[in-house]
Amino acid sequence: MNNSMLINKGYCKLKNPLSASVLQQVEKSFTQLASQGVNILQDIAGQDLSYAEYYQQGKASFITVPEADNPTQTCRFEYINATSDFMREALIPLCANEIQQEIGQPVSLFKDKCNLKSPGGGAFTPHQDIPAYIEFGPTMHITAAVFLDAATPANGALEIAENYREVRGDGISMIDTQLGSLPMFATYQGGKNNGRILENIEAQLKWLPVYAQAGDIILFHSYIPHRSAVNASTQTRRAFFFTFNLQQEGDHYERYYQSKRADFANLRFHVATPTQHKDSD
Numbered sequence: 001m002n003n004s005m006l007i008n009k010g011y012c013k014l015k016n017p018l019s020a021s022v023l024q025q026v027e028k029s030f031t032q033l034a035s036q037g038v039n040i041l042q043d044i045a046g047q048d049l050s051y052a053e054y055y056q057q058g059k060a061s062f063i064t065v066p067e068a069d070n071p072t073q074t075c076r077f078e079y080i081n082a083t084s085d086f087m088r089e090a091l092i093p094l095c096a097n098e099i100q101q102e103i104g105q106p107v108s109l110f111k112d113k114c115n116l117k118s119p120g121g122g123a124f125t126p127h128q129d130i131p132a133y134i135e136f137g138p139t140m141h142i143t144a145a146v147f148l149d150a151a152t153p154a155n156g157a158l159e160i161a162e163n164y165r166e167v168r169g170d171g172i173s174m175i176d177t178q179l180g181s182l183p184m185f186a187t188y189q190g191g192k193n194n195g196r197i198l199e200n201i202e203a204q205l206k207w208l209p210v211y212a213q214a215g216d217i218i219l220f221h222s223y224i225p226h227r228s229a230v231n232a233s234t235q236t237r238r239a240f241f242f243t244f245n246l247q248q249e250g251d252h253y254e255r256y257y258q259s260k261r262a263d264f265a266n267l268r269f270h271v272a273t274p275t276q277h278k279d280s281d
Contacts, residue, residue, distance in 0.1 A: 004102045004103065006102045006103065006142070006219050006220070006221065007102075007103065007179055009162050009224075010160065010162065010164065010220055010221055010223065010224030011160050011162075011210065011218060011219060011220035011221070011224055012102065012218070012219050012220075013210065013212070013216060013217070013218050013219075014098055014216070014217045014218070014219065017213070017215040017216045017217060018146070018215040018216075018217065019215070020215070022090075022091075022094075022215075023148075023214060023215045025086055025090070025091075026086075026091060026146065026148060026240070027148060028086075029084050029086045029087055029091075030114065030148060030238065030240075032084065033062075033077060033080065033083065033084055033114065034074065034077070034114075034116075036062050036064075036077075036083070037062070037064035037074045037077040038064075038072075038074065040060050040062065040064045041064055041066055041071065041072045041073075041074060042072060043059070043060075044059075044071070045071055045072055047059075050265075051065075051066075051264060051265075052263075052264040052265040054264075055260075055261040055262075055264045056261065056262060056264065058261070061079060061082065061083075061257075061261075062077065062078075062079050062083050063077060063078040063079050063257070063260065063261070064076075064077045064078075065077070065078075065270075067118060067121055067122075069121070073118060074116050075115070075116060075118075075121075075122070076113050076114060076115045076116065077113065077114050078111065078112060078113040078114075078257070078260075079112070079257055080092075080112040080113070080114065080240070080242075081109055081112055081242075081253065082253075082254075082257075087112075087240075091146065091240075091242075092109060092112070092242055095144035095146065095217065095242045095244075096109070096242075096244060098144065098217065098219070099142050099144060099219060099244055102142075102219060103142070103179075105178070105246055105247065105248070106246075106247040107142065107244035107245065107246055107247055108244060108245055108246075108247045108249075108250070108251045108252075108253070109242065109243070109244055109253050110133070110136075110138065110141055110243045110244055110245045110252055110253060110256060111133075111243045111253065111256050111257070112240070112241065112242045112243065113240070113241050114238065114239070114240045114241070115238070115239055115241065116236050116237075116238050117155060117156055117228070117231045117236060117237040117238070117239075118231060118236050119231050119232075119233060119234050119235065119236065120230065120231065120232075121230060121231060122156060122228070122230060122231045122237070123156065123228065123229055123230040124226075124227055124228045125193065125195070125196040125227060126161075126196060126197045126202050126205065126225055126226070126227040127187065127195045127196055127197055127225065127226070127227070127271055128184065128185060128187075128197065128222065128223055128224070128225050128226075129141060129143065129222040129223075129243070129271075130175070130184050130222040130223050131184060131185075131187055131195065131268070131271065132195065132268045132269070132271045133222055133243075134175070134184070135268065136252050136255070136256055136259075137245075137249060137250060137252060138245035138246065138249035138250065138252065139175055139176065139177045139178075139249070140177040140178050140179060140221065140222065140245065140246055140249070141221065141222035141243050141244065141245050142219060142220070142221045142222070142243070142244050142245075143219065143220055143221070143222070143241050143242065143243040143244070144217055144218075144219055144241070144242045144243075144244070145158065145212075145217065145218045145219075145220070145239050145240070145241050146216075146217050146239060146240040146241075146242070147212045147213070147214055147215065147216050147217075147218075147238075147239045148214055148238040148239060148240070149214055149235070149236070149237045149238050149239070150211075150212060150213050150214055150237075151210070151211055151212040151216075151237060151239070152211060152233070152237075153209065153211075154231075154232050154233040155231045155232065155233040155235070155237040156228040156229040156230055156231045156232070156237065157209050157210060157211050157212070157228065158209070158210045158212075158218065158226055158228055159207045159208060159209050159210065159226060159227050159228060159229075160207070160208055160210055160220065160224050160225065160226045161205035161206060161207055161208070161224070161225040161226070162206070162208055162224075163204075163205065163206045164183065164185075164205065164223065164224060164225050165182075165183065166204070167183065167185070167201055167204045167205065168204070169200050169201065169204075170186075170200065171185060171186030171198050171200065171201055172184070172185060172186070172201070173185075173186075175223075177223075178246055179221065182223040183223065184223065185197045185198065185201045185225070186198045186201070187271075189267065190267060194267050194270065194271065195267070195270070195271030197225060202225075205225055207227065222243075
C-alpha cells in the first residue's frame with residue numbers, strides 16, 4: 001500500500017475529474033436508467049404487492065427504491081453494471097482504475113447505485129458502510145462517488161469524519177483489513193435510525209463537508225463515517241456510487257443483488273436512508 005490520502009484519511013478527491021464529453025455520456029445513461037426506474041415504481045404502485053414481494057417474485061432485476069413519503073418518486077436505483085452498457089464498459093472500469101492507482105491493488109465491483117437527493121428530502125444520517133457489507137465476506141470496500149450535479153452546502157453535500165480513528169468508548173469493533181486495523185461502530189437497529197451510529201460515538205465525530213462540482217469523483221472507504229443533510233435547494237442533486245472490494249476477496253456483485261432481491265426488506269439493505277422499503281411502509 002502507498003501513503004495516499006484515501007488510505008490515511010479515508011477519502012480523497014481525484015485530481016482529474018471527468019471530461020465534459022464523458023460527463024455528457026454519463027448524463028445520457030442516467031436519463032435511460034432513471035426512466036426505467038420510474039416505470040418500475042409505477043408498475044409496483046399499480047399492483048397489490050409490497051416492494052419486497054415485487055422483487056422476490058422476480059418482477060424486475062433493476063432495483064428502484066422510492067422516497068419514504070412518495071411511492072412513485074425515486075430515491076435511488078441499483079444494479080447499474082448489469083443494466084447499462086456504458087457504465088459497465090466505460091465509467092465503472094475508469095473508477096476501478098483510479099482506485100487501483102490509489103491503493104496499488106486491483107478491485108472488483110461489489111455494488112452500485114445512484115442517489116437522487118430531491119428538494120426537501122434525501123438526508124442520510126451518520127453511518128459507516130461496513131456494517132451493511134461485512135456479512136458478504138470482504139473486509140474492505142472503496143466507493144467512487146461520481147457527481148452529476150454540484151454538491152453544495154444548500155443541497156446536502158457529503159460530510160465525512162476524519163477523526164473516526166480517535167473515537168473511544170463502548171460499541172467499537174476493530175476489523176483487520178488490507179488497510180490495517182479499522183474501527184466498526186455499533187449502530188441502531190430498526191426504526192427511523194436504522195444503521196445510524198450510536199449516540200455516544202457520534203458525539204465524538206467532527207464533520208467536514210466535501211464539496212464537489214459536476215464531473216468530480218470522490219473516493220472513500222467503508223469505515224469512514226459519513227452523512228448528508230436535507231436538500232434545501234430547489235433542484236435534485238444526483239450522484240452515482242460504485243462500490244468495490246479488493247479483487248483478492250472475491251467477486252460478490254451478483255450474489256449481493258440476488259440476496260437483496262430475495263430479502264428486500266432486510267434492514268442491512270436500507271442503512272441510514274430516507275427510503276420506503278418494508279412491507280409496513
